[in-house]
Amino acid sequence: MFAFKVxxxxxxxxxxxxxxxxxxxxxxxxVFIFITALIAGLEVRxxxxxxxxxxxxxxxxxxxxxxxxxAEVPVESVALVSTLQRKQIRDWPxxxxxxxxxDGVSAISPQISGSAFLVKGEAVSPLxxxxxxxxxxxxxxxxxxxxxxxxxQLRADGLLIGAKMAEEFxxxxxxxxxxxxERGVERQLTISGIFRTGLQSLDERxxxxxxxxxRPLFALPEGVTNIEVKLSQPExxxxxxxxxxxxxxxxxxxxxxxNESLEDALKAQGQTGTMIQVFSxxxxxxxxxxxxxxxxxxxxxxxxxxxxFGISGSFIIWVFLLQGLLIGLVGALxxxxxGYGLCVYLEGITKADGTSALPIAPEQGGYVAALVxxxxxxxxxxxxxxxxxxxxxxxxxxxQ
Amino acid sequence: xxxxxxxxGIKKSFQNGEEExxxxxxxxxxxxxxxxxxxxxxxxxxxxxxLSIVGLLLRPTxxxxxxxxxxxxxxxxxxxxxxxxxxxxxxxxxxxxxxxxTALENVAxxxxxxxxxxxxxxxxxxxxxxxxxxxxxxxxxxxTRLSGGQKQRVAIARALMNKPDLIIADEPTGNLDRxxxxxxxxxxxxxxxxxxxxxxxxTHDPEIARQCKRRLTLEDxxxxxxxxxxxxxx
Numbered sequence: 001m002f003a004f005k006v007x008x009x010x011x012x013x014x015x016x017x018x019x020x021x022x023x024x025x026x027x028x029x030x031v032f033i034f035i036t037a038l039i040a041g042l043e044v045r046x047x048x049x050x051x052x053x054x055x056x057x058x059x060x061x062x063x064x065x066x067x068x069x070x071a072e073v074p075v076e077s078v079a080l081v082s083t084l085q086r087k088q089i090r091d092w093p094x095x096x097x098x099x100x101x102x103d104g105v106s107a108i109s110p111q112i113s114g115s116a117f118l119v120k121g122e123a124v125s126p127l128x129x130x131x132x133x134x135x136x137x138x139x140x141x142x143x144x145x146x147x148x149x150x151x152x153q154l155r156a157d158g159l160l161i162g163a164k165m166a167e168e169f170x171x172x173x174x175x176x177x178x179x180x181x182e183r184g185v186e187r188q189l190t191i192s193g194i195f196r197t198g199l200q201s202l203d204e205r206x207x208x209x210x211x212x213x214x215r216p217l218f219a220l221p222e223g224v225t226n227i228e229v230k231l232s233q234p235e236x237x238x239x240x241x242x243x244x245x246x247x248x249x250x251x252x253x254x255x256x257x258x259n260e261s262l263e264d265a266l267k268a269q270g271q272t273g274t275m276i277q278v279f280s281x282x283x284x285x286x287x288x289x290x291x292x293x294x295x296x297x298x299x300x301x302x303x304x305x306x307x308x309f310g311i312s313g314s315f316i317i318w319v320f321l322l323q324g325l326l327i328g329l330v331g332a333l334x335x336x337x338x339g340y341g342l343c344v345y346l347e348g349i350t351k352a353d354g355t356s357a358l359p360i361a362p363e364q365g366g367y368v369a370a371l372v373x374x375x376x377x378x379x380x381x382x383x384x385x386x387x388x389x390x391x392x393x394x395x396x397x398x399x400q
Numbered sequence: 401x402x403x404x405x406x407x408x409g410i411k412k413s414f415q416n417g418e419e420e421x422x423x424x425x426x427x428x429x430x431x432x433x434x435x436x437x438x439x440x441x442x443x444x445x446x447x448x449x450x451l452s453i454v455g456l457l458l459r460p461t462x463x464x465x466x467x468x469x470x471x472x473x474x475x476x477x478x479x480x481x482x483x484x485x486x487x488x489x490x491x492x493x494x495x496x497x498x499x500x501x502t503a504l505e506n507v508a509x510x511x512x513x514x515x516x517x518x519x520x521x522x523x524x525x526x527x528x529x530x531x532x533x534x535x536x537x538x539x540x541x542x543x544t545r546l547s548g549g550q551k552q553r554v555a556i557a558r559a560l561m562n563k564p565d566l567i568i569a570d571e572p573t574g575n576l577d578r579x580x581x582x583x584x585x586x587x588x589x590x591x592x593x594x595x596x597x598x599x600x601x602x603t604h605d606p607e608i609a610r611q612c613k614r615r616l617t618l619e620d621x622x623x624x625x626x627x628x629x630x631x632x633x634x
Contacts, residue, residue: 002518009501010500012500013500025546087421227507307481309485310484311481375624398457398492
């Protein structure tokens with residue numbers, strides 16, 4: 001294509017200006033990629049921090065509401081919901097089966113959760129008790145690997161408590177404590193192990209016991225109160241919750257609903273990133289447009305001569321559009337390379353604990369978007385200079 | 401007999417604010433194939449305006465213009481450009497070569513741009529033309545490395561590239577030293593005689609006018625004289 005040859009020749013005729021233009025585009029693309037990778041990395045890290053030791057989807061029995069009695073009752077009456085009877089999922093084994101056969105589910109933990117008081121001598125402290133399957137202690141949170149005293153095994157009368165609670169009560173593994181549940185049931189249990197997760201909410205106020213131990217304590221001989229689920233892709237929690245809610249008719253809550261402030265923060269962060277990306281793109285477009293406007297002005301005489309010997313306006317337009325395309329494409333490719341290199345370098349800078357100092361995800365730099373948008377932007381930027389050039393009056397150029 | 405060029409009642413006025421200036425006041429002229437015609441006149445006589453109209457770079461205010469039997473004064477811009485490209489050749493006072501291209505590329509440009517590239521035939525023709533103007537050894541020289549006279553010879557070769565019906569030359573030697581000017585003039589005469597190419601040359605140079613077969617003299621927007629030069633045949 002002859003217009004391509006002319007465009008390339010024009011760019012090569014002034015290498016310093018062309019290099020500066022390409023460098024400007026590459027810089028804009030590098031910023032675009034850095035911001036995209038940083039925001040993606042931040043989102044991954046924040047999500048991991050929030051969801052790492054908690055469930056992605058929680059399944060509970062639906063909330064019971066009072067209903068109007070019908071049929072033979074002569075006056076309108078309201079059936080009172082028993083507050084003594086616990087909400088429970090009676091057919092939980094079926095739900096667990098469904099979950100086992102659902103793609104994307106990585107861990108399942110049927111639980112009996114309730115409130116209790118830990119009593120040791122005169123000291124009494126409230127705590128949340130989670131009754132889990134003996135081999136399911138680690139399903140949602142990594143507990144057994146964080147045992148600092150005793151064992152992670154859940155025996156029939158065993159209890160795992162957090163390190164902070166143990167310190168508060170001066171407890172050690174093997175010691176006996178009295179547990180009084182919200183149902184008023186009391187039972188003496190043995191501290192099987194003490195864990196330290198680093199999460200204050202867990203270490204201070206949560207205790208684990210086996211499901212079988214929890215049943216009499218919370219008056220649930222068959223059912224469970226909730227089923228906690230982990231997913232291989234936490235971001236799919238909303239879709240999964242919708243699917244499970246429809247499939248089981250239970251109340252299913254994705255982690256995002258329990259952490260709305262995080263979601264708002266991620267949204268705001270994403271919007272900020274988009275703004276920076278848009279401004280990077282706009283600055284690229286303005287840079288290319290202004291350079292090509294100058295170039296078209298500088299070449300008015302040549303373009304006028306071409307027009308004089310009958311070269312069409314569309315040929316002239318192509319020459320300038322192709323200049324924009326070449327600058328955009330080469331600049332974007334260089335910028336993608338530089339952006340990736342920068343992200344990899346920054347990812348390699350680690351803190352003392354070996355984790356990356358900057359939460360950056362080089363593989364999520366939006367390279368294709370950067371390449372396509374920049375090239376497209378560069379072509380758009382060259383439309384005005386191209387049209388200006390094509391409108392040059394040949395007579396005016398000859399008389400110059 | 402069909403004339404190569406037939407201009408009838410060509411008038412051209414320019415609007416300058418509220419004032420209208422009539423530059424051409426009704427020109428009737430014909431050119432036949434193979435003529436080498438000089439267009440002379442003092443500055444402001446309207447010769448450059450007439451040349452621009454004949455070269456389809458400017459539209460007349462009124463009048464009719466036919467070239468090679470085709471009415472061209474009312475063509476659309478796109479068709480005018482196409483006509484200029486295929487049927488007319490231009491040589492300007494300042495060579496106006498494209499500085500980023502070689503001599504050969506400059507010569508081939510009017511044919512290559514519409515075709516999308518320089519074909520083998522175009523290359524051969526451009527080489528032949530450059531040989532003809534005495535620049536065979538400068539074919540791949542960048543335009544910027546040629547002397548003034550050489551550049552003007554390349555411009556003549558470029559004007560001949562698409563085998564035009566009419567070559568319009570505006571002060572083709574006006575920017576050259578005497579020796580280069582004579583070479584360029586001799587070249588145009590040679591092309592005229594050997595190829596039968598038709599030239600309309602606008603000039604201030606009496607020597608060029610003397611060597612042309614015919615001389616048109618403009619004065620104050622009117623054709624004052626149409627002379628066949630002594631020793632030449634119209």
